[in-house]
Structures are given as structure tokens and as C-alpha cells.
Amino acid sequence: MDGSTPAGPSEAAISARTDAYFNRTRAIVRRFGDCRVTYAVFLRRPVVSAPRLAVEFLDSVARERGTRFEVEVLHPEGTWVGAGDPLLTITGSFAELADLETLYLQRLGPPCVAAHNAYQMCVELPEVAFLAMDARHCAGAEMADMMAYAASVGGAAARQEGAKGFIGNATDATAHWFGAPRGFGTMPHALIGYAGSTLRAAEMFHEAFPEEPLTVLVDYFGREVTDGLAVCRRFPDIAAAGRLAVRLDTHGGRFLEGLDPAESYAVLERHAPGAIRRYRSETELRHLVGTGVSAAALWRMREALDGAGFPRVRIVASSGFNVQKCRVMADAKAPIDVVGTGSFLPDLWSETYATADIVAYDGEARVKVGREFLLRKNGERKRNGSVRPG
Incomplete structure (x- = not known):
């Protein structure tokens, strides 16, 4: 974070964006007399705590309203x-507080679920660095900020367990969540098409940004191995210095250059024979030896680079890297240096729904039937909890 204090939304914006019954509740309470309440806020599934955006929102509104939460x-x-x-x-x-519930829940549920997914991915591949490439899959700038924050929280939690975690993301606007001055990334497929060849795109990039490490997409023409090696031979000094990477983003409609089902099995038999014997579902089998960026594809690329004398060229993998795919890659000991992913975004958006219930009115415990468990939890103050007065 940059240390600045976020400005609170206007009263008109709060009124327009919250549910109408919350606005009416606020009007009724103002008319018949205020009371002091305590809300308990929870999700219905396990998550990693990512409360900062919700807390900052409450702090900002309290300041604007001249009150204290x-x-x-x-x-x-x-x-x-x-x-x-x-x-x-x-x-x-x-x-x-009555009219704020919708808005702080929006800032709490999605980041907590995304942080949990990001954490799981990182701990599955602890030796791999992750890049958050989710921005173009987000529904606007506010969601992009929430997801970058979530990836940073999940990655940091994984680092506590020895993983490399998320080291950065794709956009400058949210790079601060990772302690970075700007976003990461070199080239999209569009630049390859513009250049007319993978090698020419690499040359253009290096000429324009000579001090930057070079990561080259190699799947545009379906010649991942051929084009990847051509770039390495064109830039041997960068390759030898460990500042060159090939990015595999082969789509699921075809195999990596030189692979087919039989050859994919042969590659894994050479490097991770146990993985192919332990697969438990068709999805896992596809991640191992199927089309797209499979474990076999990654091992084949590593074989080609090492065999051509480029052991320090790194491999960046993207395309559908969720928790399950990371788990399969770990089992196959796939030679990945960096994963670019947006798959920490919740697959089921319904899982992100946070809920708030009032559990006390003027100090008297009261909650709707079926939520009594919140009274018990509310009465058990966590020893690791912290109070944030607004």
C-alpha cells in the first residue's frame, strides 16, 4: 500500500449502490430511535482472511459521517x-451502519475466496513463482484491485510455509500490492502476429527495451520448440545470463510441437513415470499428457532447451493453471520456473457471498433462528484478533 487514506464514497453513491431495504431501515431507525449494534460477518466456506478493503471502506465512511465504528x-x-x-x-x-452492509460485503467475500485459491496454488508448487495475470478477466477496475490484493495475501500466506508465492502482476495500477513499482509482462500474441515471426517479435522487444529480461511467447505458429530455440540462438548472451524465458501458452486444441498421445506418454515415462500411474481423473490425465500446456509439454521443452545448450533459459507456463492443475504439475515435477495465472479467481462466484448478521442490540444478544452459532463465536474472542476503531 502507498500509505494514503482512501476517501469515502459520497452519501449519494452509498444510497444508490446499496439495497433499498437497507436505506429504508436506516430511515426507520432514525425516526424511531438509534441503538448500538454488533454485526458478525462470515462466509459459508473456508477462506483465507483478506479483510483490508472492507475495513478501509468502513473506516472511510466513519470519517465522512463523523462517527466511530x-x-x-x-x-x-x-x-x-x-x-x-x-x-x-x-x-x-x-x-x-444499516446501509453499509451491501458495500462492505462486496469488498470482503471475493478477496477472501480468491486469496484462498491463490494460497492453495502456491503451496502446491512451492518452488515456482506466480504472476497474477487476472486483470483482463475482471469486471472492471474495482474487481481488478480486489483480485490483485487477494493474490498478494494468498501468496504471502504461502511464503510463510516456504513457497515463493506471487511475485507480481500484470498492471501498474495494482503492482503496489506486491511491492513492485510496475506490472510484469513482455509481449502478447498480437505482437507476434504484427512482427510476422516469433524471432522478429523478440528482436523488436529487445531493441525497444534492451535492459529488460526477455520472455517470448512461442506457440503462435505452433512451433514452440523450433521458435524457442531460434530465439535462444539469436540471443545467446541473454540466454546464458538467465535473462531469457520461453512462455508456453499452447491452447487446448492441439499438442505442443512434436507431441502426440504416444510421445507425450514417452516423455513422462522418461521424467515422471509415477505420475502417469497415479492419475485419478480424465482432467488429471489431460493435464499430464493431453493437449495444451501439459506436464509432458513442459518436460519436452526443457529437454529441447537443455539438449541445445540452454540450461539457464527459464520456462513460463500459462493457460488454465488452477489449484488442480498445479497439483498435477507438482506430482509430475514439471520443470516450471514461473506460472502466469488468473485462475485464482473464484470459479463459482456464489462461493464468495459474505453474510452479516446483527448479533447484539444495545448489548443484548439476539440473532435470527439458525444463526445461533454466531452468538457462540461472538462470545469467544480470538486471542489473535485485533480491534480496528474507525
Whole structure:
């Protein structure tokens, strides 16, 4: 973070973007008398705690309204939270909190689920660095900021367990979440098409950005091995210095150059014979020896680079790297240096729905039938919790 204090949304924006019944509740409470309430906020599935954006939103609104919200973070950022276990409690004026529920829940649920997915991916491949390439899959800038934050939280949690985690992302606007001055990335497929050849695109990039490490997409013409080696031979000094990488992004409609089902099995038999014997589903089998960026494809690329005298050229893998694919790659000991992914985004958006229930009115415990577990949790203050007064 840059240390700046986020400005709160206008009252008109809050009113327009929250549910109408919350606005009406606020009006009723103002008319009949305010009270002090405590909300418990939770998700229905396990997550990694990523509360910062929601807490900052509450802080900013409290400042704008000249009031005070006591926010107790029950699970510090980056820690695991069980299903139904409150992440935080919010205490303050019911009249000032009633219309905020929609907006702080939007800032809490998706980051917590995405952080959990990012964490799982990183711990499956602890020796691999991850890049968050999710921006173009997000529904606007606000979501992109939430997802970058989530990837940074999940990656940091994985680093606590010895993984490399997420080292950066694709856009300058959200690079600060990873402590980076700008986004990562060299070239899209469009530049290869513009250049007319993979080698020429690499030459153009190096001429324009001579001090930058060079990562070259090699699947545009379906000649991953041929074009990858051509780039290495054109830039032997960069390759020898470890500043050259080939990025495999082969789509699922074809095999990497030189592979077919039989050859894919042969490649894995040479490098990870146990993996092919342990597969448990058709999806896992496809990740191992199927089309696209499979474990066999990665091993074949590594064989070609090493055999041609380029052992320091790195391999960047992208295309559908979710938790399951990372797990399969780990089992096959696939030679990946960096994974570019946006698959930490929740597959099922319904899993991101955070919920808030009032559990106390003017100090008297009260909650709707079926949510009594929140009363128990609310009464058990976590020893690792922290209070954030707004």
C-alpha cells in the first residue's frame, strides 16, 4: 500500500449502490430511535482472511459521517478461516451502519475466496513463482484491485510455509500490492502476429527495451520448440545470463510441437513415470499428457532447451493453471520456473457471498433462528484478533 487514506464514497453513491431495504431501515431507525449494534460477518466456506478493503471502506465512511465504528478483525490477514466462523465484528450506531452492509460485503467475500485459491496454488508448487495475470478477466477496475490484493495475501500466506508465492502482476495500477513499482509482462500474441515471426517479435522487444529480461511467447505458429530455440540462438548472451524465458501458452486444441498421445506418454515415462500411474481423473490425465500446456509439454521443452545448450533459459507456463492443475504439475515435477495465472479467481462466484448478521442490540444478544452459532463465536474472542476503531 502507498500509505494514503482512501476517501469515502459520497452519501449519494452509498444510497444508490446499496439495497433499498437497507436505506429504508436506516430511515426507520432514525425516526424511531438509534441503538448500538454488533454485526458478525462470515462466509459459508473456508477462506483465507483478506479483510483490508472492507475495513478501509468502513473506516472511510466513519470519517465522512463523523462517527466511530469498532471493527474487530477476528482472523488476521492471511490466516485460515473455517466455514461459518466470523472474520470480523462491527459495532456502532445502527443508523450509521444499516446501509453499509451491501458495500462492505462486496469488498470482503471475493478477496477472501480468491486469496484462498491463490494460497492453495502456491503451496502446491512451492518452488515456482506466480504472476497474477487476472486483470483482463475482471469486471472492471474495482474487481481488478480486489483480485490483485487477494493474490498478494494468498501468496504471502504461502511464503510463510516456504513457497515463493506471487511475485507480481500484470498492471501498474495494482503492482503496489506486491511491492513492485510496475506490472510484469513482455509481449502478447498480437505482437507476434504484427512482427510476422516469433524471432522478429523478440528482436523488436529487445531493441525497444534492451535492459529488460526477455520472455517470448512461442506457440503462435505452433512451433514452440523450433521458435524457442531460434530465439535462444539469436540471443545467446541473454540466454546464458538467465535473462531469457520461453512462455508456453499452447491452447487446448492441439499438442505442443512434436507431441502426440504416444510421445507425450514417452516423455513422462522418461521424467515422471509415477505420475502417469497415479492419475485419478480424465482432467488429471489431460493435464499430464493431453493437449495444451501439459506436464509432458513442459518436460519436452526443457529437454529441447537443455539438449541445445540452454540450461539457464527459464520456462513460463500459462493457460488454465488452477489449484488442480498445479497439483498435477507438482506430482509430475514439471520443470516450471514461473506460472502466469488468473485462475485464482473464484470459479463459482456464489462461493464468495459474505453474510452479516446483527448479533447484539444495545448489548443484548439476539440473532435470527439458525444463526445461533454466531452468538457462540461472538462470545469467544480470538486471542489473535485485533480491534480496528474507525
